[in-house]
Amino acid sequence: MELDPSVYISRNLPFELYEVDILNASDEQLAVISDEMGLALSVDEMRRIKEYFRQKGRNPTDIELQALGQAWSEHCCYKSSKYFLKKYLFGIEAPQNIFVIEEDAGVVEFDEEHAYVVALESHNHPSAIEPYGGAATGIGGILRDVVCMGAQPVALVDPLFFGHLDTPYEALPSGVKHPLYLMNGVVAGIRDYGNRVGIPTVAGMIFFDEGYTGNCLVNVGCVGIAKKNHLIRSRVGGVGDVFVLVGGKTGRDGIHGVTFASTELDEKSEEESRGAVQLGNPIVKEPLIHACLEANEKGLLTGMKDLGGGGLSCVIGEMALAGGFGAEVHLERVPLKEKEIKPWEIWVSESQERMMLSVRPENVDEVLYIFDKWDVDATVIGKVIDEKILRVFYQGYKIYEMDIEFVTSGPEYCRPYTVEKREIQTSVFDVPEPEDYEDIFRSILAHPNVASKEFAIRQYDHEVRASTVLKPLNGIAGWESHGDAAVIKPLEDSWKGLAITSDVNPAYTKIDPFWGTAVAFDEMCRNLVAVNSVPHSFADCLNFGNPEKPLRLGDFHESVRALGWMARNLGIPCVSGNVSFYNETPYSFVPPTPTLMGVGMVEDVRKVISMDLKRRGTALILINETRPEFGGSVYSSVRGFEDSNVPKSSPEHLRKSIETMLSLFSNFRILSCHDVAEGGVAVALGEMCIGGHMGCEVEIRAERADIALFSESATRWIVEVKEEDYTDVVEFLRKSGLKAGVLGFTGGKDMILRGAKTTKPLIYMNIDEVDTTWRNGLSRYMG
Amino acid sequence: MRWIQLGEMDCRGIWGDDMEREDIRVAVVRIEGTNCERETALAFKRLEVFAEEVHLKQFYSDMIRDEDKRSLHDYHAVVFPGGFSAGDYIRAGAIFSARVRSVLRKDLKKFIGEGWPVLGICNGFQVLVELGALPAFDGISEKPEMALGINDSSRFECRPTFLKVENQKILFTRNLGKNVVMFPSAHAEGKVIFPSGREEEYIERLKENNQIVFRYVDRNGDYAGYPWNPNGSIYNIAGICNPEGNVLGLMPHPERAFHPVSHPEWTRNQQKDGDGKGFFEGIVSYLEKKV
Structure with missing residues (x-):
């Protein structure tokens, strides 16, 4: 600390302690004191402190000022975020809540x-x-x-x-x-x-x-x-x-x-x-x-x-x-x-x-x-x-x-914010269908945001405590693929379990913080449901840039608004969370990143469903609608076009879908289930094939097969059912008001995806090649 | 059964008739950083024997109150569990074994000599090796005769491992009822290393004594390299016992394979029991029947 003897007065004690003369300090000097002592307090905040000590009739000591710097920091008192959190996110009543928000x-x-x-x-x-x-x-x-x-x-x-x-x-x-x-x-x-x-x-x-x-x-x-x-x-x-x-x-x-x-x-x-x-x-x-x-x-x-x-x-x-x-x-x-x-x-x-x-x-x-x-x-x-x-x-x-x-009475601000519409003029309809689907599919599988994260997952002990029932990697040992949510059996004497997932796709929030956040919530629910658990609560970690900049705070506002809208309508309480602002440098700022951690209730861990294909000759059913939503998609990144149309979600439809899926699981034998996310149906199928080390043959009847295969529309799952069940399953889903259709059947050692326009399949790849492409996507950078 | 007090600190009794399960006492020894003691003790408790997590200090420290004091001879089996004892910042297991050596060496030697089962899982295997309790060709050795080195991949590996049961006759393997079992591995230092230039001799000696208990295989049961052998262990060795067969050390974790739902492929093929259950049953039924 740069000590100006007129401001910092050393007390005559057997240890180092300074009295800081703020009573006689001008606003300018207050700013200098805050800076020199590393308090990160504003002049307004320093003035409030000055007033407090004026009433006490003495100057503060260094330790008192340091304590206030800590207590009134953004990190400790949420001074820029609390207003928005209270307005949109807090106070979602649910019978399962015991202590929410107010504790650590x-x-x-x-x-x-x-x-x-x-x-x-x-x-x-x-x-x-x-x-x-x-x-x-x-x-x-x-x-x-x-x-x-x-x-x-x-x-x-x-x-x-x-x-x-x-x-x-x-x-x-x-x-x-x-x-x-x-x-x-x-x-x-x-x-x-x-x-x-x-x-x-x-x-x-x-x-x-x-x-x-x-x-x-x-x-x-x-x-x-x-x-x-x-x-x-x-x-x-x-x-x-x-x-x-x-x-x-x-x-x-x-x-x-x-x-x-x-x-x-x-x-x-x-x-x-x-x-x-x-x-x-x-x-x-x-x-x-x-x-x-x-x-x-x-x-x-x-x-x-x-x-x-x-x-x-x-x-x-x-x-x-x-x-x-x-x-x-x-x-x-x-x-x-x-x-x-x-x-x-x-x-x-x-x-x-x-x-x-x-x-x-x-x-x-x-x-x-x-x-x-x-x-x-x-x-x-x-x-x-x-x-x-x-x-x-x-x-x-x-x-x-x-x-x-x-x-502890840190300030609370409603700082000015600006909601920015990021308009992008192009869309998927401005690019032609790819000539070589296989080539595109390979690039998507190897895309770092899609490719296997096994190198990290296997360095973490995910089995200590011996209660991990559904592991982060699912499938045949040696061919495992990414699961949707992990399931823990936390008690020795109960078969009840907890499903755990974390989700956000910043490629969406970057274009549209509102819909991107809504879809993060959708994906969190989708992942929890996919393993046969009931979405039960969630925590959020909201990572944004400098809240003193209106555009960043605008992103934050939109994100929190979407989160509150989804959570409240689904009755899933936000039970804990954290806001991290100032994730920016003079060169750049982070995409709005509202990370969510969802917890699902598993009634009986023995009824959990994994995502790897189980048997030959079974039917694959796609649930819910695929729309041309390519904003932030891996397909758009691989093909190099921009689209502002990020995937969207509707709480009413999500709620209906969750209820229907869970009742599907109790009424039919569902062999596997996987949520459809980054890379769309093609990647979801690929991952299911990898985990089961088994091929499939799928027919795409859509006019634009690339839309059907690579769109990242929300609220979708693929399920594997026994052949004799599939008509009943489709009818069950349709009766419940969901769209559902048979994609194709499992079997063989190749992943075959056929389009409507040509007799030659769009994609015909041996599953070992699918596996290697996906597995090496990241490791190629690792040296 | 006859319950004979051998001494003030010995509440174990001695072998008489068959023991009742609830009279069998198992210690899972912990220090700071051991972290698999809970599930290891649970594996025994599920078989209705008495098992407790015991801090090493309970065997020797003056600050421990009387009701918390323990002697090794209170127990019928001792387990050194997995974890990172004392952080494992130097050679894995070195600090834990040094402490055991300084306070329990005589007791442990007697315990092993009397034929009681001693098990080391993962970090516990490293501890037994550092103690010289394995391979123990000529009884417990003064210095370690082998080492568990850093994995060939140079990193921690958490993955399912399949093990061929090479010796099905010792107390630990008698109840497995299978040639190949799945116990998952999770370690950074599990590569069995013998003194340079004497590897063949060591392997021959282990084979002669039937000391090789588990070897890594692929899921079809064939000997295979990485990732099936997750650490590059010589001769695919995953676990060995002493010549007498009552001390076993292995890198993979049987306690993580107790329930059928612990198996990585349980959603594909359901088993009645996890492979680990048979492993712990072997220890318990040995103790029940040993006369």
């Missing part, structure tokens, strides 16, 4: 005795600077969010977004790391943390777009399970409760993580913000989880919360206030990684693997024994007091005293 994770009913817990977050900025550590600590953070509700994590999910892998090095802006380097680092970080901590990574996605070159996105989700009577909240129980800090030691890593996440990245970010990236340690986390859950299950805790963004500064204030009380903390008790660390740094450090417990005094010894048994540090650092005031002491000196309500 959403809590939803699983069965009479159990609840499942859902959390989804971004770890974008740290991962752009240090992909391995950023991704790893992202997992660490999301696990703590689930554990602090009293739940055992049972599954991890990781949707990732990068620039194109073939981006030339010379095309990278200064300070930007190559997408291939970022992807390998992120995958390795997830692997080394997730595998060590012993929670299976069961779902995710990897998406490529040039918009992510300067600012990759690393989202991470977690699902946990808890007995309802073990659920615990992030609030203290009452006056006299003791704060016990457990887990890792506190150091200088992760200082200003939240303020770093609340500004744009630029070429200096690496140098300036490296220290904002935390260091993870899964081998502290693994016993920490056991110890926290053991102490909680024994009824020894009144509250539990994880230390994430803002560190101690956020956790103490939020836990105390949520309980309706205040707190006193003795900072010198915090176990440290290094000496010479200043009090304010201890207060805001985001060092990993830490949790805060509130405990009745009589239970403290028992809690300390449990943590000692697990060799995890546990230290009493403060207590709950009656007044709603937060006081911090260091070596006996009071260095911080503020009203908790003031600290």
Whole structure:
């Protein structure tokens, strides 16, 4: 910090502490102070602080100002997004809701005795600077969010977004790391943390777009399970409760993580913000989880919360206030990684693997024994007091005293926004039918957004805990293909399961944030339904650019509006979420990326349906209508045309389709089911053939076979049924009001797709070739 | 059955008549970073035996309260589960085995010598190798005689693996009832390596003693390379036992193949039981019948 002696007045104490003279500071000086101290607060916000201290009749200390910088950051108080989230997305009532939105994770009913817990977050900025550590600590953070509700994590999910892998090095802006380097680092970080901590990574996605070159996105989700009577909240129980800090030691890593996440990245970010990236340690986390859950299950805790963004500064204030009380903390008790660390740094450090417990005094010894048994540090650092005031002491000196309500009363803005219509004049009808369908199909199969993600999936342990019933890869061992959703059996004594998927197609949202988001929701439901689960709840991670720019906020507005519209009409509650703004650099901004993680309820895991073809001579039925919707499609990218007509969804039709599909599954033997998404019917069929290592023969009667094969219209599935059932199945679907038709039949070792106009098939490929083309699509970049 | 107290810390009893299942006690030993202990203990509990996850500290540490203290001799079988014990930041299993060596060496030697089953799965296999408890040609060795090296692919591999049961006579394999089983693998360091230049000699010796228990095959049951052999293990070795057959280490995870719905192809071909069930039943029925 650049110290101007007239503004920063050193207190005469045995340690470093400054008083910051804001009472006499002009607006200009306030801006300089915010900048120099790395607070990322606006002049208006600084003025509010000045006014507060004027009333107190004194200047703030450095630690007080730092605490406000954390608490009022975008990351902690959602100041730019809350208005829109409240207006559109929050408050979807559903009988399964237990605690939604207000806690670190959403809590939803699983069965009479159990609840499942859902959390989804971004770890974008740290991962752009240090992909391995950023991704790893992202997992660490999301696990703590689930554990602090009293739940055992049972599954991890990781949707990732990068620039194109073939981006030339010379095309990278200064300070930007190559997408291939970022992807390998992120995958390795997830692997080394997730595998060590012993929670299976069961779902995710990897998406490529040039918009992510300067600012990759690393989202991470977690699902946990808890007995309802073990659920615990992030609030203290009452006056006299003791704060016990457990887990890792506190150091200088992760200082200003939240303020770093609340500004744009630029070429200096690496140098300036490296220290904002935390260091993870899964081998502290693994016993920490056991110890926290053991102490909680024994009824020894009144509250539990994880230390994430803002560190101690956020956790103490939020836990105390949520309980309706205040707190006193003795900072010198915090176990440290290094000496010479200043009090304010201890207060805001985001060092990993830490949790805060509130405990009745009589239970403290028992809690300390449990943590000692697990060799995890546990230290009493403060207590709950009656007044709603937060006081911090260091070596006996009071260095911080503020009203908790003031600290946590971050601003809320309705910033100006502009909704932009991106009009594109061309459409699929401006390009002729391809001459060589096979050639196009090969390019689509090998397209990085379609091709096999096996290289990543197999590096993640997706089976630890031995409860992964439907794995991320489905089919004959050695020929597996991408499944629609993973299914976990979280309880030993129940066949009930949870289906988990993560979805968004930024190629659509980039053109049309409203419809793109609606279709992400549609796809999430489609994937959950495809494995025979009932869509039950979801979490969102909304990754956007700088909200202070009206166009970016306009995208955000449209996206949240669409999400609320779909979710509300389908009665599927948004139970938890995260907003990540400022995903932009001076060169580019990310496509609007509303990542969704959907959870489906599986009544009996033995009735789950996978997507690989099962038998020869069975019928393939396409459900619902294919329209010429090519905006953001892989076909348009491969053929090089633009189309503004992205796929659309209708909540009423989606609801009817979900109900019909689920009743189809209970009335007929459905051998396999796959949702139709990127690359359309052709890719869906290809993936089904790959997983079953079996061919099929399909006839396309449409005027334009390319539309029928490659359109990415939403709300569609392909099902495989026994030959003797297919007329009944089609009739059942039509009677329910859905369109359905037989595409063809399975068998042989070739994928044969015939058109109406020529006798020669449009596509005639051996399934091994289909398999190799799809499987090598990404690995060719990996070297 | 007769229940004879051997000493203050020994509540195991001794072999008398057949044991009742609920009297069989299994320890799954954990430290920080082991992460398959829950499902491994569950595999035994599903067979109605008593199984518990025991922290290594419970065997020796002064800070442990009396009710939590344990002795190895309280148990009839000991399992070292999968995971990343202590992070495995140096050679896999090295830290865990060093701790076991320092506090349990004598007890474990006695335990093995008495014929009780000792099982190491994945990281547990690495631990047994580091301890010298495998291959143990001439009893437990002072130094490791083999190693489990980094996979040929240089990365973690999570995939179904098919194993040919080469020795169907030991207690662990007697109840499998099949020549080829599917236990999934998930590891980064699983490649069996013998001292350079002595590979043939080691393989011959293992074969002579019937110590090779599982070898990787493809799904048709034929010996095959990557990915069927996920790590490049010499002679496709997936699991070996000591000459006596009561200590087994294997890289693949039988506890992840207990239920029929754990099989990667269960939606295609339904089995009555997962292959892992027979594996754990072998241990339990051995303990039931051993007189």
